[in-house]
Amino acid sequence: xxxxxxxxxxxxxxxxxxxxxxxxxxxxxxxxxxxxxxxxxxxxxxxxxxxxxxxxxxxxxxxxxxxxxxxxxxxxxxxxxxxxxxxxxxxxxxxxxxxxxxxxxxxxxxxxxxxxxxxxxxxxxxxxxxxxxxxxxxxxxxxxxxxxxxxxxxxxxxxxxxxxxxxxxxxxxxxxxxxxxxxxxxxxxxxxxxxxxxxxxxxxxxxxxxxxxxxxxxxx
Ligand SMILES: NC(=O)c1ccc[n+]([C@@H]2O[C@H](COP(=O)([O-])OP(=O)(O)OC[C@H]3O[C@@H](n4cnc5c(N)ncnc54)[C@H](OP(=O)(O)O)[C@@H]3O)[C@@H](O)[C@H]2O)c1
Ligand SMILES: *[C@@H]1O[C@H](CO)[C@@H](O)[C@H](O)[C@H]1NC(C)=O
Numbered sequence: 001x002x003x004x005x006x007x008x009x010x011x012x013x014x015x016x017x018x019x020x021x022x023x024x025x026x027x028x029x030x031x032x033x034x035x036x037x038x039x040x041x042x043x044x045x046x047x048x049x050x051x052x053x054x055x056x057x058x059x060x061x062x063x064x065x066x067x068x069x070x071x072x073x074x075x076x077x078x079x080x081x082x083x084x085x086x087x088x089x090x091x092x093x094x095x096x097x098x099x100x101x102x103x104x105x106x107x108x109x110x111x112x113x114x115x116x117x118x119x120x121x122x123x124x125x126x127x128x129x130x131x132x133x134x135x136x137x138x139x140x141x142x143x144x145x146x147x148x149x150x151x152x153x154x155x156x157x158x159x160x161x162x163x164x165x166x167x168x169x170x171x172x173x174x175x176x177x178x179x180x181x182x183x184x185x186x187x188x189x190x191x192x193x194x195x196x197x198x199x200x201x202x203x204x205x206x207x208x209x210x211x212x213x214x215x216x217x218x219x220x
Pocket of ligand 1: 006007008009010011012013031032033036054073074075076077078089090112113114167168169170171
């Protein structure tokens with residue numbers, strides 16, 4: 001397949017690009033700072049790099065040409081800590097991405113979310129609600145943007161086969177096992193390796209088991 005990857009320059013994104021290429025996909029990277037991609041990926045003949053902002057409809061539309069699916073690891077930048085901008089920039093970006101996807105006839109979107117985005121299947125979990133409350137208190141602009149991402153995809157993605165892959169605390173472990181479920185289901189945990197997120201997303205790209213769903217994906 002030909003996939004467009006957003007957030008490709010982040011910790012998850014670099015792993016996602018590498019694994020998508022290894023799986024035989026052609027990858028279009030749309031990034032504001034593509035120079036952050038490792039050299040071996042920039043040199044790959046399977047990777048097409050497009051530099052642009054998430055507010056630029058024309059460049060986004062060019063990048064989406066002939067794409068089968070959009071995979072997004074976008075999220076508030078970890079390095080900026082609590083200093084995510086106000087005004088929900090990423091939710092606005094998703095609104096534009098979905099609009100351009102519809103224009104281009106691209107119907108599959110797999111996007112990173114967090115448990116700040118609620119799902120009716122979630123049950124109460126003290127530890128998860130404590131984590132979410134901490135984020136809402138100490139990183140409120142990031143929290144609001146993530147909640148708005150969930151609302152935007154759900155509201156505007158009516159004709160799109162979207163999946164929101166909600167991630168708990170991330171780490172750099174090498175174990176690729178994952179569990180997909182919901183908060184408080186007795187199976188999911190509170191941590192996930194970045195590479196297991198990647199493994200889940202690439203499996204979901206072909207299996208389509210979680211369309212119009214918001215699973216919580218964790219390490220076992
Ligand atoms: N660490 C945790 O425990 C944890 C838990 C739950 C969720 N998360 C979230 O999971 C996400 C992915 O994790 P990660 O480790 O891969 O994060 P990361 O290294 O900070 O990557 C974030 C990616 O999003 C891009 N991005 C953010 N804002 C953007 C904007 N306005 N325009 C264009 N690109 C933008 C960044 O682009 P640039 O490289 O150009 O900045 C980067 O590619 C993060 O958003 C993080 O907040 C983290
Ligand atoms: C990954 O974790 C699973 C579940 O905890 C475990 O069964 C498996 O052996 C681990 N795999 C590796 C390669 O360590």
